Amino acid sequence: MIDTILKLDGLSKSFGAVRAAKDVRLDLRPGEIHALIGPNGAGKSTLIQLTAGGLQPDAGVVRFAGRDVTQLSMVGRARAGLGRTFQISALPMEHTVLQNAVLGSLGQSGRVMRFFNSVMTDRALKERAMAALERVELADHAKTRTADLSHGQRRQLEVGVALTLEPKAFLMDEPMAGLGAEGSKRLTGFLDTLRHEAPILLVEHDMDAVFSLADRISVLVYGEVIATGTADEIRSDPRVREAYLGENAA
Amino acid sequence: MIREWQVNAAIMALLLAVPLWALVADEPFTITLTTRAVILALAAVGLNIALGLGGLVSLGHAAFFGIGGYAMGILAHHAQTYTPVMEWPFLIEGTKSMPLIWVTAIVTSALAALLIGLLSLRTTGVYFIMITLAFGQMFFYFAISWPAYGGEDGLSIYLRNDFPRLNTLRPMPFFVICYVILALALLVSWRIAKSSFGLALAAARQNEVRVRTVGIDPYRLRLFAFVISGAITGLAGALFADLNRFVSPTMFSWQMSGEFIVFIILGGVGRLFGPVVGACLFVILEHWLGGVSDYWLIFLGAILLLVVLFARGGLIGGLAGREVAHD
Structure with missing residues (x-):
């Protein structure tokens, strides 16, 4: 219990x-x-x-x-x-792989309501995102549009985004x-x-x-x-x- | 392929070159026409934050445009008749100062966007379109039936409002004011798109469940986007009223909201300069084709159809290709 x-x-x-x-x-x-x-x-x-x-x-x-x-x-x-992954990939398709992972880091950081920062050059967010992408073997595809990923790579990204959340x-x-x-x-x-x-x-x-x-x-x-x-x-x-x-x- | 920023820079330069040429050639009407395009572009830049970035198809942005217009009309009307706007619970005087009018327009339209957003953002899709349309029409009929400020006839303001150290009655200084504000609004719009908020908002547009799954509330994102969007469109309304020295319920009409959407679709949904290109093209067509035929909107319709069918990403997309992902 x-x-x-x-x-x-x-x-x-x-x-x-x-x-x-x-x-x-x-x-x-x-x-x-x-x-x-x-x-x-x-x-x-x-x-x-x-x-x-x-x-x-x-x-x-x-x-x-x-x-x-x-x-x-x-x-x-x-x-x-709670870190969730979906059966049918639920990913913003126009975004790059890295943007998807940074979104996860952003959710984890809790500091979403910043209007004038430059999110894709934020070191802390980016490092966390890249670390997760490396673990799911997508680091080389960081700049690829999610829509251009293969089905299998999208499955990997699903898991990668969940990793950025460092869930319990x-x-x-x-x-x-x-x-x-x-x-x-x-x-x-x-x-x-x-x-x-x-x-x-x-x-x-x-x-x-x-x-x-x-x-x-x-x-x-x-x-x-x-x-x-x-x-x-x-x-x-x-x-x-x-x-x-x-x-x-x- | 030309890079998008090069296209954008060329548009900004052209928008400045045309009135400068007109100044030299002594064609003041061209300056006024360009100012009209710049102000309409500003209104659509506001809408583009909600529509392009957030995916919120608002058919009620004329509400904010009109509120900005009436903020100017009401304040200037009281200033020119030497009567206070209200005396109770506290005294508010009219004013002819543009910066004060702008602040009023921004604050009132942001408040209206907050109220409308709180209610309408509970819905999505067609329901959202219908609810925003309904709110817009509410303001339209309210303006028509409010005799204190001209009702259906609108309000005329005899002199353009004042800006420190500029003669705003001459076309060129007023153009410069509008141009600088448009440039600032584009800067804000660009920064927002690159920010944490912008990334989350764009993600929520594409996949709402994903955003929830990483612990971000899409409703909150959209509410902020709607308020910022409404505030910018409201500011455009104040400038539009100042350009015409006239405010009327037409500014609240749903056709106005529709035109803003048309600008964005023509220029490119979600593209930074999409609304600017769209508004310029609209004003050019309105001026030239409007002189040829009263039915010029048929041609606009045909162009819109062509853009939607053949140029995904609008005119900006046609010139600069698919949007490159943020680095």
């Missing part, structure tokens, strides 16, 4: 008759990767929105970094230290999506070390990545967490096999 950074406590959310989240309990501890898996329509997107502050739950509490953030907006939770926890929505085998493998390696800086709540379809990375896995089916456990426990859980993994899981 003391050790959890993020805790979803009894979250419920309905859209009309559809119960997208039913009494979801889930926590994220320091140094771990907690993967959330589930078939399409299981309510993963809803749960991400509830965690990030894009949706308000009908019931339940979100605790983050030692406080109740249920009432906080997306902006408030980002400031509290990451919330990653399918970071491997569309990366291909090689890219997927490299990002897996990177996330493996990243977990020691800040724990990761990872929503991912790539089962190889999930089972090789995750310390714990939670399985979401019809808005309910039907099982939480280590990779081995999840593999052998009969309910999970029935609901989700099917015959190929062994």
Whole structure:
């Protein structure tokens, strides 16, 4: 309890008759990767929105970094230290890679309301941005327009911008999506070390990545967490096999 | 390809050369025409901060233009009739001093932008356009139905207002005043675009969720942008009224707001000098084609269509190519 950074406590959310989240309990501890898996329509997107502050739950509490953030907006939770990446890259496409990273540094610095400074020559902001870009291997593309990046590079930039925030926890929505085998493998390696800086709540379809990375896995089916456990426990859980993994899981 | 700053410098030089030539050639009307272009450009430079940088398509910027105009009209009207603007709760006298009028125009239009922005920025897209239009029309009908300041007929000011040590009645000194203010507004606009605020505002235009995700509130950014934008357009309104020595509800009309948007689209949305080029082209067409046919706006429409279809980035984009990213 003391050790959890993020805790979803009894979250419920309905859209009309559809119960997208039913009494979801889930926590994220320091140094771990907690993967959330589930078939399409299981309510993963809803749960991400509830965690990030894009949706308000009908019931339940979100605790983050030692406080109740249920009432906080997306902006408030980002400031509290939640670093989010998107399944479909959400990046200002006209901006350069560096501008995107500087925007992250700027958000982290909290000093946005400066009207006459020269943001792209601010040393502190730029250093933080470049450091993050180097870690996601985009330093050489700093001056490239984001629209001109390949799909894989945009995925890297998604992670890079999250790094500039120096978050207390990451919330990653399918970071491997569309990366291909090689890219997927490299990002897996990177996330493996990243977990020691800040724990990761990872929503991912790539089962190889999930089972090789995750310390714990939670399985979401019809808005309910039907099982939480280590990779081995999840593999052998009969309910999970029935609901989700099917015959190929062994 | 010509660099954008070279195009900009050429435009600034040309804007100064034309009235200088007119001064030598004794063509005072050309100076007045250029002054008109400069003032309309200033109004659109204001709008461009909201529209170009912030992506806020305001169809109500005539409200600020009109407020600036009436700030001038009301203050000068009371000065020329030797009556106070108000006596209670405190005495406010009229004035013929341009700097005082400008400050009043800036402050009142900024306040109006704050109020309009607080309400309208809760919406986006078409709803935002409609709400700003509605606010603009509110001011329009208010001005029409306010008999104290001329109602539908507007207010005439007999003499142009005063600026220390300049004879503002002559076209050239007044042009210089307007030109310098435009240059300052462009400088402010340029600095803002390069600032922390400008980066975040431009990012919010392109991807609002991203800005929220890095912990920045887009509503606050847009509200500030809208206020700065409204203040600059308001200042342009005061100068426009001084140019014509006349204020009328037409300054509040939605056609006025539409024209500002047209300037920006013609010149290039979000480009520093887009509104300047657009306003100049508009005034030139209005003058020349207006002499040829009463239906000159048809030609303007055709040009606008061509620009939208074939020159992404407007005329500036056509001359200087795609916007280079900030270094």
